[in-house]
Amino acid sequence: MSEGNVAADQLRLLIERIERLEEEKKGIGDDIKDVYLEAKANGYDPKIMRQIVRLRKMQPHDRQEMEAILQTYLAALGME
Structure with a gap:
């Protein structure tokens, strides 16, 4: 495998990791939003x-x- 392919594979893996983390971050953001909505429903x-x-x-x-x-x-x- 040439260095170009190795670098491309490494870049692809890094991008995929970032995409997974962005999805997790969105999920956590949604969870936080839900907690604030729950707090509001309880009068806070x-x-x-x-x-x-x-x-x-x-x-x-x-x-x-x-x-x-x-x-x-x-x-x-x-x-x-």
Whole structure:
């Protein structure tokens, strides 16, 4: 087998792996969407839940810095 065929086979395998992972990602995305719909049906606010998930992913220092800047901006706009 020539190097060109080996490279083509390797490329094809990589593309197929990416395609499988994309399908899995879509499935997981659908599962997450279902959980938010379930939460909404139970009276929770999905928009707020998404914000909480985003905040929990942040490092504590980064979150504190963001909150401090937000407070500064709110105060500057007279919204505090």
